[in-house]
Amino acid sequence: MLEGKVLVAQGGGPTAVINQSLVGTVLESRKFRNVSLVYGALHGVRGIINEDFVDLTQETTHNLEMVGETPSSALGSCRDKPDLKYCQEIFKVLRAHEIRYFFYIGGNDSSDTTRIVAEEAQKADHPLVCVHIPKTIDNDVVLNDHTPGFPSAARFVTQAFLGANLDNRSLPGVYIGVVMGRHAGFLTAAAALGKKFPDDGPHMIYLPERTFRLENFIADVKSAYDRFGRCVVAVSEGIHDEAGVPIATQLAKQVERDAHGNVQLSGSGALAELLCSEVKEKLGLSRVRGDTLGYLQRSFIGCVSDIDQREAREVAEKAVQFAMWGETSGSVIIERTGYYSVDYRLVPLAAVAGKTRTMPDEFISASGTDVTDAYRLYLRPLLGKSMPDQYRLRRNTVAKILT
Amino acid sequence: MLEGKVLVAQGGGPTAVINQSLVGTVLESRKFRNVSLVYGALHGVRGIINEDFVDLTQETTHNLEMVGETPSSALGSCRDKPDLKYCQEIFKVLRAHEIRYFFYIGGNDSSDTTRIVAEEAQKADHPLVCVHIPKTIDNDVVLNDHTPGFPSAARFVTQAFLGANLDNRSLPGVYIGVVMGRHAGFLTAAAALGKKFPDDGPHMIYLPERTFRLENFIADVKSAYDRFGRCVVAVSEGIHDEAGVPIATQLAKQVERDAHGNVQLSGSGALAELLCSEVKEKLGLSRVRGDTLGYLQRSFIGCVSDIDQREAREVAEKAVQFAMWGETSGSVIIERTGYYSVDYRLVPLAAVAGKTRTMPDEFISASGTDVTDAYRLYLRPLLGKSMPDQYRLRRNTVAKILT
CATH class of the missing domain: 3.40.50.450 (Rossmann fold)
Incomplete structure (x- = not known):
């Protein structure tokens, strides 16, 4: 030695x-x-x-x-x-x-x-x-x-969407949450792990491994909204068009680049804003809310x-x-x-040096907007113990009297 | 009965x-x-x-x-x-x-x-x-x-800023976090509870109980940045000018109102965007990041x-x-x-009905951009037990050889 x-x-x-x-x-x-x-x-x-x-x-x-x-x-x-x-x-x-x-x-x-x-x-x-x-x-x-680092960030994203879905269920509308991950959608995909009941969101997950088409996105939101009366969406900050241009930068006036020549995607709520205003405009919905999980997902204590x-x-x-x-x-x-x-x-x-791994196809559903059970099995043990869980009231409906 | x-x-x-x-x-x-x-x-x-x-x-x-x-x-x-x-x-x-x-x-x-x-x-x-x-x-x-509901949201805000401060300390720059609270700054003020060391952020806290002046804000950021080489800021979504007009709506093209006639402040990252671009422009700083805590702060599970x-x-x-x-x-x-x-x-x-409580003066420092010890004492027991804590390496500096 x-x-x-x-x-x-x-x-x-x-x-x-x-x-x-x-x-x-x-x-x-x-x-x-x-x-x-x-x-x-x-x-x-x-x-x-x-x-x-x-x-x-x-x-x-x-x-x-x-x-x-x-x-x-x-x-x-x-x-x-x-x-x-x-x-x-x-x-x-x-x-x-x-x-x-x-x-x-x-x-x-x-x-x-x-x-x-x-x-x-x-x-x-x-x-x-x-x-x-x-x-x-x-x-x-x-x-x-x-x-x-990924498992803890994934735990945060899972818990964040679990709560956002409950919030959206309480006050229905469209909710769009933007998650970090320039080229790899693993972290955005973690949003699926909080789903418990069949109507739970996120109803769609948009990953950088698939080409993002705004018209498809709008149609997906409409379809989910028509079905559930609400819609929760998880979006990777790295989603891009067919030419590989990030959607986030298509609207930015000034593009900020880091020392690696990478366009700055985090630290800005621009993508959530863009997607929300498109949904409002194209679908005429009023309660459309966007969150960018931002720095919280990598540094949240506890x-x-x-x-x-x-x-x-x-x-x-x-x-x-x-x-x-x-x-x-x-x-x-x-x-x-x-x-x-x-x-x-x-x-x-x-x-290893300078190479980039992305999500394998077996982790992405055929629709391209969901994860497979293989991904759920892959991620679940990484999230660790004592994952919080959600419960619902059972619907014992009372007969109406006046109507 | x-x-x-x-x-x-x-x-x-x-x-x-x-x-x-x-x-x-x-x-x-x-x-x-x-x-x-x-x-x-x-x-x-x-x-x-x-x-x-x-x-x-x-x-x-x-x-x-x-x-x-x-x-x-x-x-x-x-x-x-x-x-x-x-x-x-x-x-x-x-x-x-x-x-x-x-x-x-x-x-x-x-x-x-x-x-x-x-x-x-x-x-x-x-x-x-x-x-x-x-x-x-x-x-x-x-x-x-x-x-x-306030204590748990305050716990989230405390933990969020504790982490954001550590993140900012690791990769220095300006960080602006926007917190819910239309008229009352209690929740934004909770950002102060994660501070442990004298140079910890948030270095300034902007509350709706005080008039927000953009020129003062820029000067405050400059002063903190000069002193610490970085700056973390907590801002209430409800900050407003002297006439009471929310800063968030001064730049919004379309103002959305809820059934109570209140202007929609949450579910949009517009305020963080505005403040970040002002800091970049006026101070010529490059690494300026904004997060809007959004719906996470009221529905995060765990x-x-x-x-x-x-x-x-x-x-x-x-x-x-x-x-x-x-x-x-x-x-x-x-x-x-x-x-x-x-x-x-x-x-x-x-x-109680229809009345609104705001932060008493004794909870706000004379500068108007910090909380007092009275507020810290008020809030601390509400956050509950097992609050996560942060630790630092001690600086046992090694002598330079080449320089």
Whole structure:
């Protein structure tokens, strides 16, 4: 095993359990004798090039455990998308601080950064093990059964639509809820898991895996409204037309792009507004309401899947073990080994880096606006225990007297 | 005690605990020998004039208890604002069905309906006891220390901003969260309860009890951003200019009004959009994000205050007792008798009906954009037990080598 320091950083959007992976990395690293110190980089890769490090070896176990239960990235994050030059800067700093193990907790883009840094070290024949620890609420990292962060966000989305459906049932109308997920519809699809009775919403789910056609959407809403006297719809922020242009940006005056060249879809209620006004106009309905679940779905405290918490911890523990015993860079993936159980495996960074997973066809109904039972079975154990449930009054109708 | 039937109905916007009041009314009524049957009206007062009744006497205790824990109005609700003629129709139906006790669970408008129906019965010298059972997430019913539904919604808002602040701390920028509450800022003010560290947001809170000036808002955001490198803001949907015109409607092309003549403020992200674009434009900041908490804050399942649940049950139990033993119409109010304990009292309907309570000055800081410790003390016990907490890493900074 290499003697020296460990560095851990968090990249991309926060999740409810990303700190479990941070804590798992720190606590597991501290068990290894060859590890002298454990550093954390503040605000992801930007903290590395700025040498903004904190010494996590000095943290108490209690405080680490408490931080582990706190949502969002405790070290801070950033949206920088490092190119080769940026990664060379990272490598320079890691070498200067005698970092032997670099753990980067993040999504697709972070795995790509990890890959380039590992390649730089190899080119320089410098002893450095780089391991990517997966996280993302979008669930779009390839090879993984699912990624830490997704189950808790999915739990939030399930509970949100369960409540929104009850609200809509009480005061009937059309309700449109917009969910995060640029390319992958896994999170939007979680809206289906709160359905219990045959007339429960969401009555339609629009995913980025299928082309969105406004005229079909309007017809679907009309059909559901005619049938149920109300309509609840779950929509992914990433829905797009046949040319792949996001519906959200077709009406935006100014298109905002992030460092990855991605059009900004979150942090704006524009899509919900657009869809609501189309329904009002085309169908002449008055009570049409839209919510954009926004940042709540990834950082809400107190709505966490216990399965997700444990796996986010485990995946980091395993990352440290793979790094120490194998001395190989890679990305840790989660594989499903039973219903429900998982195991972890290290795969080459290139197998994961920069790739995007989307929902397989078997999870999407033939109509394209619902999920299949296969998806329900897939997601259910991930949501964790003590999922709240809904109940209804039975309809013992009283005979009318006056009418 | 009057021999005959009980009728219960739910009015206005749903809450997370309004079904506890329904269940409290049903179970307590069923203990009284003079009560022959307990009816529920579907969709509030509209269900009464349509004679859409269900017989709740036939419900099992188990199912009632489960419904009690389910958010939103199990009987359904409506937004009708009954005038005198409408109330006379209600009275006609109550008389035809030999209803002796009418319990109406709702807010200010519902209490006014209860008052008019009670007056009609009195005019006709007809034996009918009408009791208003308070609920509203806005907490704007006069004479009450607080109203059932508010504590759970406040818990949601507290947790939402706690998470949003952590998210914003991880990826710094400006975050604006819009909270329900047309005239009263109690719910928006709950955003302050998640603050733990001195630099935690929300850094400003804008309430409908104070005049909103866009130029001051922009200056406040700039000042907080300069100080913290980021800024989290809580805004009430009801903020208005000096003339009392809601900011949300100043940009709306079409203004939608409900049956009460109120301009529609919820179910639209327009206010967050407006404020975000003003901040971007005036301060030249790029990462500005807005969320509208929307319907989630009143119907989210699994984020309920245990205190709220119990009080929503108790207030209905007491309503039934007051009605049976006192044979007097009225509204039940919640009084604080200790820290923390409450008691219930019946007051004349006219003392509550149609009045609106707003936040007292002692709860709002001199700056007008924060709450006082008096408010924190007021709200804290209402949020209930097991409130999630946040923790941070301690900053044991590592010396830089390269820079």
